[in-house]
Amino acid sequence: MIETFVIKAVLAGAFFGMVLNLAGLLTWVERKQSAVMQDRVGANRAWIVLPKWLAPLNLLLRPLNVLGLFHSLADAAKMFLKEDFMPEGADKKLHTLAPAISVVFALLAFCAIPFGDTLKLGDKLINLQVADLNAGVLFIFAMLSLGVYGVILAGFSSNNNYAYLGGMRAASQMLSYEITMGLAIMGVVLSYGTLSLQEITRAQGGYFFGWIPAYGIFVQPLAFFLFMTAALAETKRVPFDLPEGESEIVGYFVEYSGMKFGMFFLTDLVETVLVACLMTTFFLGGWQVPYLQADGFHFPWGASVPLAHGWVITLGVLSFMTKVAVFNWLFMAIRWTLPRFRYDQLMHLGWKILFPASLANTAITSLVVVAWGGK
């Protein structure tokens, strides 16, 4: 019992540590990637310089300083030290609760995401997943939906017209796009016949024609684009940053300061990572490495490289992380390229284009599954 508890605690610690660090790193990625795209240098002024007698360490820190990696730390320090402002007439309890709700549910959703295959340690089997839920998909959607409450509450409890508008926009946007998101994923669920994310990942281990990996993106190409659009809308970032809309309505968090604002900020980034993880799991084979099987590589042209179990698992985890990083890069590139939608256009896209398309995708998939007998 205690052993299981310890294993789960280690898994949770490792995974959440990775996610939070990645989210923190994303602030740096965002700054630097936008800088590269816009012919700028980017933030590089947050330096850590140790006293003289630690000079060798300074030498080691220098490349990190030059790259501006410590800006995430500087951000955090700044936010913790700022005044925690509460507007007059605001609902104190809800105003404090809102950022916590946002960030907690965004983080909880990670429980159901498998970041590696089952690890054999002696005679123990450890599933590299914080919580092996047999209805993981449903769990994740529940967490995403609950996270919306944080935004809505922030908007409604701030006693500010701008925040109120932001909250309203957030509510309608999230609700509309969650439906598309759910329906798009139904296609994947139907194709693989399971709601468990670990099972969905395993099912993507096959090959078409013996060499194209049977990833979700090839099985459900339409669902891939639908899900990506809806998921981008879920992260509340450009082009779907209507709840924020910093040049129009400033955003639902206009009355937040200090770390409470920081938590909303973090939520956006955590959600970006979450969405990248989901995209990876559903459409890019999760921890699958092309042609890597339990005992090593088996290439379609006949060659094979045997590998120990530990290496296979490690490669799997690395593969998962690489794919997540690629999706994060893609989302950042989209964010710094496109302008923002308008409210009515957003609704038009959501309800009149994405929603029917996802319905059609689900219906067609169902027919195919029924006709060919599933899986």
Place this chain on the structure above:
Amino acid sequence: MLLNVGPQHPAMHGIVRIIVGLDGETITSADVEIGYLHRAFEKMCEQGPYNNAIPYTDRLNYVSPLINNIAYCQSVEKLFGITVTERCQYVRVIVSEMSRITDHLTCIGATAMELGAFTVFLYMIKAREMLYELIENVTGARLTISYARVGGLKADLPEGFEDKLRAAIAETRGVLKEVEGLLNKNRIFIDRVKDVGVISRQDALAYGITGPFLRSTGVDYDVRKAQPYMVYDRFEFDVPVGEHGDNLDRYYVRMEEMYQSMRILEQALAQLPAGPIQVGTDGQVIPAAVMVDEAKMGRTRGFKEAAVVADPTLEGTGRDGHTTVYSANKRVALPAKEDTYGNIEGLMNHFKLVMHGHGIRPPKGEAYVPVEGANGELGFYVSSDGTDRPYRVRVRPPCFAIMGALPKLLIGDSIADIVPTFGSVNMIGGELDH
């Protein structure tokens, strides 16, 4: 719901307030309140000599200050009835067109940024930066340039200016191409600006709107073509007009105008005449400070043939740069520094023009010369009572008329449309509150 947009709203520059009534996200009423940047410009102009108003005009339209400078000087010159040298006119055209490009770059960049396309903004600013650097080269400042003078310009163009300008034009063309790639076929951008902020041709004329805003409705009124001033009648350029009078047409008109401005720049560079005379010197070059000290002792022999090396603030005021861009009229034009320091006539002339109670004195009368500012027709109405101070100066800032029509543009659109529409107005607080 009543929503108070501004003056602390990020898109309102901190200087204008729009009180909008909302029904959901649709605007039902809009009330524009201006005056947050009122600095009594017109009254200030009456307080000092004519040339003292020039630094104030810098601060009217702080995105294209050169055009303001020049417009003011043209009005005063009309009072005197003088014409400036041809080279001076060309230089004025060149710097005006450069300012027009910087203004349009800022306007489109800011509009795009307010729509969320931050990258476009920074591309535009990159091109603007190149032009600003050139302007700094010419005038010594990026924004508070005070370059024009009644009867001429502060200084001639610096060496190597032509090549730098050609390089900047090439760079700007590249940036515009990039931006067009980012926006012209971008469905989100087109959807956001098409049929938003529409104004009809009649309304635009009735409100007295000019410039790109009016041209976007299909009226091809451009002061440069309608009443050519300076040497604009010598250039070939088109006046782009829109059709619908919406934000998209305004974007297209501004983009095309930048290309046309670059056409003018290239032609002006090709036609740019050399100054009337380059004053010959016998090779004696004296620093300004030494010249002053020598002159105090009366050792002024040979100064007429000498050239002065002035400190950076006076650069270009020496004789060789001076005569090329200054009118020969001694009642308005300061003498070259060599003359001021070197002979009594020059010193007297300088004294008469700059000392308190003297200064330039246009004859009694009134004058108004419109120029095509970046935002529309810009002009200074100067009334003189024969003293060294203007009796009255009235500025006609182009964005004032547009701001009057703003509620009409906004009502019926969504709240998210306030920002791009407001951006396409290109409101400049400095000239709005005059």
